[in-house]
Amino acid sequence: MSAQDDLARENRTSRWPTLTGRTWGSMNQSTHRVGLPAEVLDDMAGVVGAEVTVLGRLPGGVNAGALRVQLGGKxxxxxxxxxxxxxxxxxxxLRARRVVEHMRGRGYPTPAWLGVGATATHVWHLMDFVDGAPAAVLTPSIVEQLMEIIELQAGQASEPYDHWLYAWRVATGQESALGGLSGYSSVVSGLVERLRLVCAGLPPPREAPDMVHADLNPSNVLVRDGAVVALVDIENAGSGTRATDLTTLMWHSFQDPLDGVRGQLWTRILVVVGWEGATMLAATQILLQLEWPIRLGRHDLIAGVVKRGHRLLDELSALR
Structure with missing residues (x-):
């Protein structure tokens, strides 16, 4: 796995009775070890009505991270x-929890949310633990499983949080947060200019009919014995086109075993949104993948992003 994929895993990013039988000493010690204020666990325990014990960190997560906890000793x-x-x-x-409830009712494999809440300093949510590990790599079998899971998102937009319109704004240069990319270097400037030219004049999307996960990278795909068992980190989910998630898979599938699967991904994307929509989503993916390593000062990753970006555009151009 490349350094870029490793940091993407680290960075993923990316929007609930009374406690019974709690031991204050053990809780305070465990929260200290993970750097989480005790007030967060106090609030969570009050919502779920059970003793809370922090067991340790899980891979992934942002800021305070994803923590494995035990409820009521069970x-x-x-x-x-x-x-x-x-x-x-x-x-x-709360919007994300509504999306989770809506999609789980349609067989979408994302863990149930057990509670949501907030303190003066943090916002938290608690979900079922799923016995699975983040996908170390996207194998052809995993990509094919994900493509079928993504089809469950068709026509399931339930919240007016429009990733489709956002993609249009990013691709057409209307998001000010991405306006400084061209000044980073000549190679970045060249890629950004190519994106601007290919996206010039693209009309805004007319509808957002699908549910969108919005962060379907390998670290958010839990696998057990080769089977996809859960999609996690759904906090940024909203509406738009499911081709957004297919495009994210496309970005993370640049390795030899997946060359054949890339053709399947492109075919599905073009069926769902056509060439102009695919261009918009590819441009958005590239620009966002450029923005975060520049913002974090990971200059060693930029050349790889630029190379992938040009390859993505070359592949798309050949399909026109």
Missing amino acids: AHAVLKAVPRAHPNQLDET
């Missing part, structure tokens, strides 16, 4: 808590 669960960054953060997390 069931295991996963806690994610992030520092408050803006006033609407709890509302966004």
Whole structure:
């Protein structure tokens, strides 16, 4: 796996009675070890009505990270808590819970959310623990399973959080946060200019009919014995086109065993959104993949992103 994929796994990013039988000393010690304020576990315990014990960190997660916890000395669960960054953060997390409930009712394999809440400093959510490991690599079998899972998202938009319209704004240069990319280097500038030319004049999308996961990278795909058992980190889910998630898979499938599967991905994307829509989504993926390593100062990753970006555009151009 490349250094870029390793950091993507680290960075993924990327929007609930009274406690009985709790031991204050053990809780305070465990929260200290993981760097999480005790108030967060206090709030969670009050919502779920059970003793909470932190067992340790899980791979992935952001800020405070994903923590494996035990409820009432029995069931295991996963806690994610992030520092408050803006006033609407709890509302966004509640939106994600509604998406989870809606999609689970349609057979979508994402863990049930057991609770959502907020303290003065953090917003948190608690979900079922799933026995599976993040996909180390995307094998052809895993990609094919994911393509079928993504079809469950068709026509299932349930929240007005439009990733489709956002992609259009990114691809057509209307997102100010991405406006400084061209000044990074001549090679980045060349790729950004190519993207601007290919996206010039693209009309805004007319509808957002599908549910969108919005972060379907390998670290958010849990696998057991070669089978996909869960899709996690669904906090940014919303509406749009399911081709958004297919395009993310496309970005993470640049290795030899997947060359054949890439053709299947492109075919499905073009069926769902056509060539102009595929161009918009590819451009958005490339620009966002450029933005975060530049923002984090991971200059060693830029050349790889630029190479992938040009290859993605070359493949798309050949399909026109």
